[in-house]
Amino acid sequence: MSEAQQTPETGTEETAAQAQPQPDPFEVIVALQAEVANYKDQALRALAEAENTRRRAERDREDASKYAVSGFARDLLSVADNLRRALDAVPPSEDETVKALVTGVEATERELLAIFERRSLTRIEPMGQIFDPNLHEAVFEVPNTGQPTGTVVQVLQSGYRIHDRLLRPAMVGVAKGEAGAQVNTSA
Structure with a gap:
């Protein structure tokens, strides 16, 4: 190495910086604009993904509230089936006790079907x-x-x-x- 490069008093650092080629200001602007466009695209994609996640969570919440009772409702279907079978199995009768029993079972079936209807079943x-x-x-x-x-x-x-x-x-x-x-x- 030469003496001029080793001593800071002679100003060789400035000479070395001047010796490096300076980037073209237009190229710097174009590169910065490309970087800005890239960051803008990333930000827009992140916003879109956040909105999609919000919508998906809202839809999942609505589905959970709508269909949460599905298992319970499925279990009650056998009760409705059995009430209908009981009513279909009773022959017409003039006995007041049988008529009262049939009336009670019919009322129970109507109430159960009304509950089904209120729950969109x-x-x-x-x-x-x-x-x-x-x-x-x-x-x-x-x-x-x-x-x-x-x-x-x-x-x-x-x-x-x-x-x-x-x-x-x-x-x-x-x-x-x-x-x-x-x-x-x-x-």
């Missing part, structure tokens, strides 16, 4: 409708019904929805048409 009534695998569970086929193939001709167990979700599919028997007979889907 609705019964699926598939009788006479075309079989829909999203709402119905076909248990058997019934031949020679005079109905188009795939029409629900018997309901073994009612189905239910809670709000817009299926809680339990309806268990049904569907018509088995003659060979070549098809369901009319133009309705």
